[in-house]
Amino acid sequence: MEDDGGERSSFVISLIENRAKEFLGNETCKSTLKLHFLRLKYDTNLSHIKIQKTLLHFYDPVVIIVPPNKLAPEGMVGVSELVDRFYASVKKVVMARGCFDDTKGAMLIKNLAAREPSALGLDTYYKQYYLCLASASAAIKWIEAEKGVIITSHSLAVTFNGSFDHMNIDTTSVHNLEIVEPLHSALWGTSSKKRSLFHMLKTTKTIGGTRLLRANLLQPLKDIETINTRLDCLDELMSNEQLFFGLSQVLRKFPKETDRVLCHFCFKPKKITNEVLGADDAKKSQMLISSIILLKTALDALPLLSKVLKDAQCFILANVYKSVCENEKYADIRKRIGEVIDEDVLHALVPFIARTQQYFAVKAGIDGLLDIARRSFCDTSEAIHNLANKYREEYKLPNLKLPFNNRRGFYFSIPRKDIQGKLPSKFIQVVKHGNNVHCSTLELASLNVRNKSAAGECYVRTEVCLEALVDAIREDILMFTLLAEVLCLLDMIVNSFAHTISTKPVDRYTRPEFTDNGPLAIDAGRHPILESIHSDFVPNSIFISEASNMVIVMGPNMSGKSTYLQQVCLIIILAQIGCYVPAHFATIRVVDLIFTRMGTMDNLESNSSTFMTEMKETAFIMQNVSQRSLIVMDELGRATSSSDGLAIAWSCCEHLLSLNAYTIFATHMENLSKLATIYPNVKILHFYVDIRNSHLDFKFRLNDGPKHVAHYGLLLAEVAGLPSSVIETARSITSRITEKEVNEMEVNCLNHNQIMMAYHAAQRLICLKYSNQKEDAIRQALHLLKESYIDGKL
Numbered sequence: 129m130e131d132d133g134g135e136r137s138s139f140v141i142s143l144i145e146n147r148a149k150e151f152l153g154n155e156t157c158k159s160t161l162k163l164h165f166l167r168l169k170y171d172t173n174l175s176h177i178k179i180q181k182t183l184l185h186f187y188d189p190v191v192i193i194v195p196p197n198k199l200a201p202e203g204m205v206g207v208s209e210l211v212d213r214f215y216a217s218v219k220k221v222v223m224a225r226g227c228f229d230d231t232k233g234a235m236l237i238k239n240l241a242a243r244e245p246s247a248l249g250l251d252t253y254y255k256q257y258y259l260c261l262a263s264a265s266a267a268i269k270w271i272e273a274e275k276g277v278i279i280t281s282h283s284l285a286v287t288f289n290g291s292f293d294h295m296n297i298d299t300t301s302v303h304n305l306e307i308v309e310p311l312h313s314a315l316w317g318t319s320s321k322k323r324s325l326f327h328m329l330k331t332t333k334t335i336g337g338t339r340l341l342r343a344n345l346l347q348p349l350k351d352i353e354t355i356n357t358r359l360d361c362l363d364e365l366m367s368n369e370q371l372f373f374g375l376s377q378v379l380r381k382f383p384k385e386t387d388r389v390l391c392h393f394c395f396k397p398k399k400i401t402n403e404v405l406g407a408d409d410a411k412k413s414q415m416l417i418s419s420i421i422l423l424k425t426a427l428d429a430l431p432l433l434s435k436v437l438k439d440a441q442c443f444i445l446a447n448v449y450k451s452v453c454e455n456e457k458y459a460d461i462r463k464r465i466g467e468v469i470d471e472d473v474l475h476a477l478v479p480f481i482a483r484t485q486q487y488f489a490v491k492a493g494i495d496g497l498l499d500i501a502r503r504s505f506c507d508t509s510e511a512i513h514n515l516a517n518k519y520r521e522e523y524k525l526p527n528l529k530l531p532f533n534n535r536r537g538f539y540f541s542i543p544r545k546d547i548q549g550k551l552p553s554k555f556i557q558v559v560k561h562g563n564n565v566h567c568s569t570l571e572l573a574s575l576n577v578r579n580k581s582a583a584g585e586c587y588v589r590t591e592v593c594l595e596a597l598v599d600a601i602r603e604d605i606l607m608f609t610l611l612a613e614v615l616c617l618l619d620m621i622v623n624s625f626a627h628t629i630s631t632k633p634v635d636r637y638t639r640p641e642f643t644d645n646g647p648l649a650i651d652a653g654r655h656p657i658l659e660s661i662h663s664d665f666v667p668n669s670i671f672i673s674e675a676s677n678m679v680i681v682m683g684p685n686m687s688g689k690s691t692y693l694q695q696v697c698l699i700i701i702l703a704q705i706g707c708y709v710p711a712h713f714a715t716i717r718v719v720d721l722i723f724t725r726m727g728t729m730d731n732l733e734s735n736s737s738t739f740m741t742e743m744k745e746t747a748f749i750m751q752n753v754s755q756r757s758l759i760v761m762d763e764l765g766r767a768t769s770s771s772d773g774l775a776i777a778w779s780c781c782e783h784l785l786s787l788n789a790y791t792i793f794a795t796h797m798e799n800l801s802k803l804a805t806i807y808p809n810v811k812i813l814h815f816y817v818d819i820r821n822s823h824l825d826f827k828f829r830l831n832d833g834p835k836h837v838a839h840y841g842l843l844l845a846e847v848a849g850l851p852s853s854v855i856e857t858a859r860s861i862t863s864r865i866t867e868k869e870v871n872e873m874e875v876n877c878l879n880h881n882q883i884m885m886a887y888h889a890a891q892r893l894i895c896l897k898y899s900n901q902k903e904d905a906i907r908q909a910l911h912l913l914k915e916s917y918i919d920g921k922l
């Protein structure tokens with residue numbers, strides 16, 4: 129199942145893979161059927177269509193199940209239509225909207241899936257997969273009804289797959305890492321805005337650029353070549369000030385909504401007649417005309433972009449210059465627009481100005497009826513202004529204003545202080561609005577009707593005049609799609625990435641490097657958001673490689689563990705979207721999945737306790753982890769008894785150690801540091817805290833090895849203001865417990881020589897791995913070593 133982290137323009141396609149053929153032919157129902165439910169973005173954007181085609185090709189479907197076409201949101205291409213266009217040979221089944229029921233889908237999957245329901249994460253990730261589950265419900269219903277079979281319980285292999293060419297970050301991690309929204313946003317109030325990565329980078333100027341940035345943060349890239357082309361572009365922008373400022377200036381000249389208007393050209397509207405326009409028709413005509421004005425404004429800015437990019441060197445900018453700026457088709461279409469549209473017409477945001485621009489968009493003299501409609505529009509508009517003047521004088525209301533909005537048309541706005549007593553009865557629809565009163569009169573209402581009708585006529589005639597031009601644009605829609613995509617990408621790289629880096633002191637951000645199989649090494653990394661809040665933020669490094677694939681971070685409360693974990697993930701995400709990172713140096717093994725498990729509150733929605741939520745999240749990670757994953761665990765097992773917690777944390781670590789994934793594990797459990805004495809691929813680090821006169825001084829500096837900080841919990845509790853009598857009692861209890869523990873440890877603990885012997889043996893085995901020995905043999909030997917160690921027979 130595929131999910132993109134919450135893009136709005138998404139829909140569901142249910143695909144049944146080729147293997148279904150075998151199943152459907154053989155109705156014993158015992159074979160395992162593999163279903164793929166793809167949640168796909170679709171709009172007129174070229175690249176999204178490409179994604180769909182790739183995925184559909186990949187699965188080679190025999191049946192595509194889609195909801196009815198009318199469900200496509202306004203302005204979007206219906207999924208059904210896309211299937212017709214690109215997969216005419218594939219059987220298409222249209223099922224009623226009611227069949228796409230996510231609740232039913234979740235129940236069916238739980239019942240039919242061969243895997244443990246926890247592995248699918250349905251409890252925790254229900255919301256994230258709701259579209260997939262809805263499509264599952266429809267697909268299963270179709271199979272059962274069409275083939276007259278019943279799928280037996282636990283016979284389906286169901287997997288949740290992410291996008292193939294992007295890093296996947298599950299919703300819990302998106303939340304934990306504060307990628308889009310800050311944690312506890314209610315707590316931080318308005319100042320919370322800058323506390324998420326998205327808001328930190330959201331200096332984009334266009335809607336498409338902002339959307340692209342959000343989509344990138346939710347699904348960073350995986351392809352090193354693409355990432356590097358973005359980084360090359362950033363290199364050039366950072367080293368060429370003139371280019372950077374020139375580009376930011378020029379991008380402002382393009383309308384903000386360039387990408388959004390393209391869908392207005394995708395469908396041919398109904399034939400316009402001279403009958404009275406319905407509200408929807410008028411709106412569509414208005415959108416189409418405003419879209420042409422907007423394209424004209426965008427094309428006018430193109431020569432300026434060309435001038436700025438003339439000498440650009442990097443692949444992206446040079447390619448934009450070659451394929452967009454030098455493409456003569458844009459000049460041709462601009463010329464065609466110029467033949468019909470008045471040169472002075474501009475894209476405007478104020479409703480009345482925008483509408484007036486639209487009525488007068490087509491050059492005078494092209495259509496006689498349009499000229500008459502315009503005259504009538506001008507006359508009624510003038511009459512409305514004269515009426516307002518008349519009221520100003522007659523009722524002594526010099527501050528009476530005549531605002532306009534698309535819904536009401538013209539209305540009066542009068543400051544309340546100007547109204548002595550009551551308004552004359554002539555004024556109707558009186559509504560208080562702040563310090564003003566909004567109202568109308570019968571005369572104004574009647575003029576508004578005439579004005580609106582003249583405006584409607586203007587739209588009809590304008591649209592008729594633009595028909596040929598719209599057809600020409602429709603033919604070249606791919607060119608405009610390219611232009612829109614280019615503008616979004618440039619907006620993201622220039623206005624977001626380059627702008628963010630340029631606002632930091634020189635060399636604070638560096639270009640990351642990438643490897644396929646190498647280590648994850650970050651030297652002096654900083655938290656991208658917190659470093660601007662704490663002026664004295666302490667940088668920290670990390671090194672994880674295949675030979676040392678787990679880092680256990682220890683340290684007392686408040687020492688900086690969670691911040692460090694978040695910082696590493698955010699640096700990787702920044703790097704994989706093609707941005708510089710806040711570090712002295714960074715080499716990154718491309719990550720395909722980030723999993724985080726950080727302290728959660730009770731999950732009231734799924735009726736789970738803190739411990740249960742923790743275990744479900746951990747189960748989800750364990751069962752979906754891949755070779756190139758990054759797993760970040762913060763204090764696993766603290767929500768249950770300390771012995772069970774330690775046992776779970778220990779065994780989870782052992783499981784993760786056997787994988788190629790990289791793990792960073794933060795914990796308070798000092799006993800966990802003993803893992804390093806058995807497994808040479810575990811590295812222990814701790815956050816240094818200075819304790820003087822029973823006072824904790826946090827240094828936020830990461831040091832090698834474990835470190836015992838005695839009774840830091842008590843010290844912190846004292847700082848938090850617990851009564852001294854309570855602290856004293858707690859102190860005496862801990863000293864007694866500690867004494868007992870020390871005695872027990874003396875009895876049970878293996879002697880130092882034995883630990884060192886095991887450690888050296890493990891190290892030798894790892895060396896063997898790099899000789900020509902088979903990995904399985906080494907693993908088995910390690911396992912035996914572990915067993916003997918636990919049994920004390922070493």
Ligand SMILES: Nc1ncnc2c1ncn2[C@@H]1O[C@H](COP(=O)(O)OP(=O)(O)OP(=O)(O)O)[C@@H](O)[C@H]1O
Nearest residue numbers: 662664665666684685686687688689690691692828
């Ligand atoms: N490197 C750093 N430089 C400066 N301040 C930091 C640094 N790391 C963390 N801090 C500050 O210390 C506070 C506590 O950090 P954090 O929550 O990461 O500690 P923790 O060890 O995870 O605590 P706990 O174990 O109680 O969850 C943060 O809110 C942040 O303000």
